[in-house]
Amino acid sequence: xxxxxxxxxxxxxxxxxAARNAAGxxxxxxxxxxxxxxxxxxxxxxxxxxISQQDLDRLLRFYDPPADICDEILLLAAQASGGPxxxxxxxxxxxxxxxxxxxxxxxxxxxxxxxxNILQSEQYLLTQYERxxxxxxxxxxxxxxxxxxxxxxxxxxxxxxxxxxxxxFYRVPGGCDGxxxxxxxxxxxxxxxxxxxxxxxxxxxxxxxxxDLPFVPHDHTVLRFDGEQKDQVYVEYGAGESxxxxxxxxxxxxxxxxxxxxxxxxxxxxxxxxxxDLIDRGGIVW
Numbered sequence: 481x482x483x484x485x486x487x488x489x490x491x492x493x494x495x496x497x498a499a500r501n502a503a504g505x506x507x508x509x510x511x512x513x514x515x516x517x518x519x520x521x522x523x524x525x526x527x528x529x530x531i532s533q534q535d536l537d538r539l540l541r542f543y544d545p546p547a548d549i550c551d552e553i554l555l556l557a558a559q560a561s562g563g564p565x566x567x568x569x570x571x572x573x574x575x576x577x578x579x580x581x582x583x584x585x586x587x588x589x590x591x592x593x594x595x596x597n598i599l600q601s602e603q604y605l606l607t608q609y610e611r612x613x614x615x616x617x618x619x620x621x622x623x624x625x626x627x628x629x630x631x632x633x634x635x636x637x638x639x640x641x642x643x644x645x646x647x648x649f650y651r652v653p654g655g656c657d658g659x660x661x662x663x664x665x666x667x668x669x670x671x672x673x674x675x676x677x678x679x680x681x682x683x684x685x686x687x688x689x690x691x692d693l694p695f696v697p698h699d700h701t702v703l704r705f706d707g708e709q710k711d712q713v714y715v716e717y718g719a720g721e722s723x724x725x726x727x728x729x730x731x732x733x734x735x736x737x738x739x740x741x742x743x744x745x746x747x748x749x750x751x752x753x754x755x756x757d758l759i760d761r762g763g764i765v766w
Contacts, residue, residue: 488617490527492556497525499545499553513542530560530620533627551575560617561624564716565597566608566653573724577714580703581631584638588702588738590687591716592645596701598628599642599684601670603663607653632678640682643741645696646689649758661762668755675752686751691744697737711735 500510507521514520514535523529531539536557540550554575563570581587589596595604605625609615631637652663675684687696701714713734716722725731746754 487527488560489530489620492531492553492560493525493527495549495553495556496531496539496543499540499543499549500525502545502549503543505543510539510542513538530617530623531557532623533557558624560620562609562614562617562621564722565594566612566614568716568722571721573714573722576724577701577703578628580712581628581638582634583705583709584703585706586639586704587641588704588735588742589640589642589700590644590697590738590741591642591648591699592696593647593651594699595644595648595667596642596699596716597625598631598640599644599671599674600625601667603666604653604670607663611653632674632682637678637681639680640678641685641742642683643685643687643738643745645687646754665759665762668758672752672755672759675748683748684751684755685742685745685748686754687741687745688754691741693740693744697734697741700734700737702731702734702738 500507507518507525510521511518520529524531536553540553545553551572555570555572558570558575558578561570564574594608597605600608602622602625605621606615606618609618609621615621632640649664649667652660652667654660654663671684675682699716701716702711703714704711710726711731712724712726713731714722714724715734745751
């Protein structure tokens, strides 16, 4: 299980300090790049403060470390901000996923038991970490979550097409009894808001129980690109390390899985009705 909070930020701060020193730069010079005081750089390097992805990118461009050092720093930053989901540690493939999302033309997502991180409401997100006893640094988790959502507001955002199983609503963090009704309502409202705010780039469909499918595939995210960039698929396992694949056969298989659930899922309009009905019922899913 990944370490959280201050203990998780310490190795990140040490790695940033080492990269700065290797470049022959001072904390004052680093601060000038971020347009902040030297004290902020000192706190980041000591593990006392978090650092945003935007500021991290600026420092890495300024320090220009070797590729392997840069990858290690990005991994440490992802681990310090919570990773893919509660109980799932960030690895190098997850870091690559975050970068690839920014340049993808289209992102095809299917999730069953747990909503994808980028679509989770903040209440749902934090409840996961709380129930997993990993909520040591909620500010870092929320900051990373909000920064990831920025892909929807880029000048040329990817087309993000999500298909979700009702299980992700019926099995919310902590169980779905009366005490969790507000969490269900909050998450359903969040999805309705996201779909309206980021249309037409974001579409959300629900794969209903009665869908005509031979089987339901595992959670996966297909990233499709223009030009010569290879399409890739990120397979997010329920626990343990997730994996990014670029082989044509593996990617094509998952595109096929996604197309099958997409075809069998409720329409966007009926999916919205499902969410609104969930809200109207006061979060009671049974």
